[in-house]
Amino acid sequence: MAHHVRWGILGAAKFAREHMGRAIHAGERGALVALATSSTEKAAPFAAYAPGLKVHLSYDDLLADPEIDAVYIPLPNHLHVEWSKKALHAGKHVLVEKPLAMEATQFDDVIAARDSSGKLAAEAYMVVHHPQWAKAKTLYEEGAIGTIKRVSVAFSYDNRADTSNIRNNPETGGGAIPDIGVYAYGTVRFVTGEEPSDILSTCIERENGVDVWSHVTARFPSFHYSSVVSMRMAPFQEVVFHGDGGVMRLTAPFNAGVYGEASVEVQDTSLEVTRWRFPAINHYVKQVEAFNASVLDGVAYPCPLEFSKGTQKMIDMIWAADRA
Structure with missing residues (x-):
């Protein structure tokens, strides 16, 4: 071998x-x-x-x-x-x-x-290979926030000056949703294990044929979902899971180490906050090592194509709702 x-x-x-x-x-x-x-x-x-x-x-x-x-x-x-x-x-x-x-x-x-x-x-x-997201999933499954009611996601950066960037080109599959919407949508699916039942609303701004800003709301079986995704706003990223027993917040959820330090915070009903920090972890390396282990040892890969297809299904639902 x-x-x-x-x-x-x-x-x-x-x-x-x-x-x-x-x-x-x-x-x-x-x-x-x-x-x-x-x-x-x-x-x-x-x-x-x-x-x-x-x-x-x-x-x-x-x-x-x-x-x-x-x-x-x-x-x-x-x-x-x-x-x-x-x-x-x-x-x-x-x-x-x-x-x-x-x-x-x-x-x-x-x-x-x-x-x-x-x-x-x-x-x-790569994000699902980061221990920040593994911890969030475990906390959620253990009931750290009680029964979930709401999830909100924000992910933005600004590349308007980079006119040659493929993300600004419709011919190369550009747009903010294909680029970073996959994180805003897929990570919520990863933590909760749920799929969207309905896209409730879409507000999408486009330039040169690509989406550059969007606000999407959706209904999942157990919670209401809201997200803002943009490549025309100041850099920002945050994910909040809100239940009847607490609130879980992820800092630097998508560009850990670049945007800031990755952490998971849980605030309970008495407003006490418990925080788990994950400094100096490279999720790209973790991703490669998981891939290597799957190839060499035959262990199950944490993020199979079937999961990724589910995120694209949600994007397809968003496009369809926006056209309706």
Whole structure:
């Protein structure tokens, strides 16, 4: 049995260069060994922290490399399904950036390719690998806030000046909801285990064909949900779970260590607050290590494609409600 996973990356994306490439190389039981890019200049920053990096001049060449076990795909959103299927058909395990697809039904072909290949395929949904979210889920399941009544989520940043950013381009699957709405919606599903029954309201602002601000309310079986997601507001992020026995608040829930220190706070009915802190934890590394363990040991992966498809279903419901 192999003792480590040999990783390749399709494309020299900035996020891969600054975050995921480093996490792949730092994660236990894995190593970044190859990159596919037509520019040797773009490969240089990767080689700086992954000495001996092999550079392939095309994505197909990397997929044909027998010394690659798994590929990370940080390509523009509209290319995720195509290259995930190609990688699986080439016999590689796949970790693909979110969102994997633009519609929930598009997950089905990737799931079928995963099953027929016997390889692991997953969306890079790093937050569920962070102990902050594991603690929140445990506290919720233990009844720390009693019966849940309300959940509110806010996640924003401002990239209006970065006009060339793929998130500002409708042709590449841009928009705030595909980019960060997956966190505002999926994490609530992760903690509560519930799926939305109805989208109650949508208010979405668009620029150049992409959503840049949205306020969404929804009904889940046990609670009312409200969220604001934007890439035209000052940076902010917070998640609040409100029950009849307490309030649970997550700080830095989505960019732990960048936006601020991750923590979970529970305020009980006497207004006493208990806080759990999670400093200096890299959820990208945790994600890679969970992936490696699943590949090498066969343990269940914490965030399967079926879960990610559920988040896309909620996004599809939001789009449909907004068109109605």
